[in-house]
Amino acid sequence: MIHIHFIVNPIAGHGNAPLTHEELQSYFIKGVHDLTIKVTEYKAHATALTKASIVEKADIIVACGGDGTINEVATCLIGTDIALGIVPMGSGNGLASNLKIPKNRRKALEIIRNRHAEHIDVGNINGRYFFSNTGVGFDASLIKNYESSEKRTLLGYISACAITFKNIKKNTPLSIGIDGEAPLLNPFIILISNSNEMGYKLSLTPKASLQDGLLDVLIVKKIGRLKMLWLGFLILIRKVHWLKESRSFQTKKISLKCEQSDFFDTQVDGEHNRIDDNHLTISLMEKSLRVLTAK
Numbered sequence: 704m705i706h707i708h709f710i711v712n713p714i715a716g717h718g719n720a721p722l723t724h725e726e727l728q729s730y731f732i733k734g735v736h737d738l739t740i741k742v743t744e745y746k747a748h749a750t751a752l753t754k755a756s757i758v759e760k761a762d763i764i765v766a767c768g769g770d771g772t773i774n775e776v777a778t779c780l781i782g783t784d785i786a787l788g789i790v791p792m793g794s795g796n797g798l799a800s801n802l803k804i805p806k807n808r809r810k811a812l813e814i815i816r817n818r819h820a821e822h823i824d825v826g827n828i829n830g831r832y833f834f835s836n837t838g839v840g841f842d843a844s845l846i847k848n849y850e851s852s853e854k855r856t857l858l859g860y861i862s863a864c865a866i867t868f869k870n871i872k873k874n875t876p877l878s879i880g881i882d883g884e885a886p887l888l889n890p891f892i893i894l895i896s897n898s899n900e901m902g903y904k905l906s907l908t909p910k911a912s913l914q915d916g917l918l919d920v921l922i923v924k925k926i927g928r929l930k931m932l933w934l935g936f937l938i939l940i941r942k943v944h945w946l947k948e949s950r951s952f953q954t955k956k957i958s959l960k961c962e963q964s965d966f967f968d969t970q971v972d973g974e975h976n977r978i979d980d981n982h983l984t985i986s987l988m989e990k991s992l993r994v995l996t997a998k
């Protein structure tokens with residue numbers, strides 16, 4: 704018997720297509736697959752439910768939600784033999800898209816039934832894992848505004864983008880040193896990416912790979928509002944490197960030091976995360992997570 708546990712976030716994406724036991728059962732075989740469904744009731748609940756599923760000896764644990772839910776489930780599976788399954792039900796679905804796991808539920812469940820697994824790299828920021836990307840600057844502020852808007856849709860994302868853009872001059876000046884170099888004053892974005900997608904098919908690091916043992920870093924220096932609009936356009940056409948204030952490179956490890964404050968506002972896999980330290984160490988653990996993917 705193969706024990707498959709589904710951890711479902713009911714508010715992910717539009718939260719309007721619940722996954723039922725009956726629906727799931729129709730894709731699996733009675734007597735071969737034993738299915739358990741657990742529904743999250745609050746932020747971080749997926750972590751507790753996954754830990755319980757590990758104790759209950761699940762063979763596969765499936766995150767049904769977006770990048771936030773995947774992060775909570777996958778974090779618990781590092782260092783175990785349990786494979787992560789993904790049913791993309793989020794708004795952006797960046798990691799699933801990079802792994803070519805379709806939003807179509809039948810096709811996503813077929814991947815789980817077929818049980819073809821691959822190992823992917825995992826990022827680490829001051830002890831916290833990330834699978835897609837992490838960053839400071841504009842994207843971290845944008846995520847903070849996105850979360851407070853409580854509209855987890857593309858429209859909510861665009862509106863958070865407009866608010867962040869409008870408030871940019873009100874931000875406290877920050878200078879950030881990267882790998883011991885001379886600090887940059889108010890860098891617009893420092894994005895450290897494991898995956899080549901941020902969600903909604905957008906990418907700031909199109910060359911990133913989940914299996915190359917490297918992090919892809921994009922640094923955009925302080926820029927004016929017109930340049931920000933130009934950058935927005937370049938993101939849409941995947942040509943961020945055309946912006947002369949941008950720099951991209953690959954590395955296994957990067958450290959950031961903030962001069963003025965004793966904490967960093969970051970985003971980790973699309974969730975706002977305040978880190979109470981003025982030093983960030985971001986590194987990569989090669990092929991540390993088993994994920995079910997299409998062959």
Ligand SMILES: Nc1ncnc2c1ncn2[C@@H]1O[C@H](COP(=O)(O)OP(=O)(O)OP(=O)(O)O)[C@@H](O)[C@H]1O
Nearest residue numbers: 715716744746747768769770771772793794795796
């Ligand atoms: N019942 C719940 N009520 C409120 N928040 C929840 C609940 N269950 C899970 N969460 C939280 O919802 C947040 C968003 O989840 P998730 O990332 O899966 O969806 P999304 O934001 O719509 O998708 P994406 O990250 O791909 O854009 C996560 O931080 C998760 O912990």
